[in-house]
Amino acid sequence: FTRRIIGVPKAESDAILSFLFHQISDNTDFHVRFKWEPNSVAIWDNRVVTHSATFDFWPATRHALRATPHGEKPTSVADYERETGKQARDRQLVIWEQQGIKVEQNPIGASTRRGYND
Secondary structure (H helix, E strand, C coil), X not given: CCCCCCCCXXXXXXXXXXXXXXXXXXXXXXXXXXXXXXXXXXXXXXXXXXXXXXXXXXXXXXXXXXXXXXXXXXXXXXXXXXXXXXXCCCHHHHHHHHCCCCCCCCCCCCCCCCCCCC
């Protein structure tokens, strides 16, 4: 479904997406195999995982229902900060900070020179 990373040159975007798509499809470290047994129930969140069914339950049958939650509206950083009074922070940077790892950051609005154009 993802075709392009906005703000990244197309060649770089294609390479990153190709790498990520292959990680999802080929890397078994990121796979879950669910062993169906009588009365099994499996639930996942399609917003953050990729699902592919494997036809390996023959001769048994499998019945599936999709439940889609409503009402979760995305919010912008500005709206989040205005509504909560908190400063939005990158969760990974917070984790690294807690671990004592220093990460250099570009000032907001600054860009890194790439040496080529998209």
